[in-house]
Amino acid sequence: MPISPYVKSLRADLGSRLLLLPGVSAVVLDAAGRVLLGQRSDDGSWELIAGSMDPGEQPAETVVREVYEETAVHVVTERITSVFTHPPYTYPNGDRCEYVDITFRCRPVGGEARVNDDESLQVGWYALDALPPVTELSRRRIETALTPGEAAWFAGQP
Numbered sequence: 001m002p003i004s005p006y007v008k009s010l011r012a013d014l015g016s017r018l019l020l021l022p023g024v025s026a027v028v029l030d031a032a033g034r035v036l037l038g039q040r041s042d043d044g045s046w047e048l049i050a051g052s053m054d055p056g057e058q059p060a061e062t063v064v065r066e067v068y069e070e071t072a073v074h075v076v077t078e079r080i081t082s083v084f085t086h087p088p089y090t091y092p093n094g095d096r097c098e099y100v101d102i103t104f105r106c107r108p109v110g111g112e113a114r115v116n117d118d119e120s121l122q123v124g125w126y127a128l129d130a131l132p133p134v135t136e137l138s139r140r141r142i143e144t145a146l147t148p149g150e151a152a153w154f155a156g157q158p
Contacts (some may be wrong), residue, residue: 023101024043026063038122051070072112088138
């Protein structure tokens with residue numbers, strides 16, 4: 001998986017110690033109600049399209065960029081659906097991260113879903129009742145994005 005120059009510079013100083021990083025994820029729903037998913041190349045899991053923010057980048061810009069970079073699908077953001085901190089994750093190379101995730105509901109406006117970089121083995125559109133095995137966290141983000149209304153879900157909210 002490519003590492004951003006920013007995170008690479010942090011890793012040069014901190015090694016593989018735990019980093020708290022801002023990230024985004026996308027629940028992209030097409031007109032047929034299917035969700036866009038990718039199979040990660042590092043561990044083979046099926047996930048929503050996601051990524052880390054770069055310095056100076058706005059969260060909505062990041063999610064649009066990440067979806068295109070990974071899938072060749074152009075999207076527009078519709079709303080924020082959840083904000084929470086992921087459990088710590090250890091990458092295969094030993095680097096540890098904990099992401100503060102902002103999940104956006106998005107809709108496609110162009111492009112055709114395909115593997116567009118080396119972060120995914122496969123990408124595609126999936127009916128909600130025929131998803132590949134996704135994590136419980138991804139399933140919860142999808143369900144939250146499908147909840148009617150404008151309010152976002154916040155972890156730890158009283």
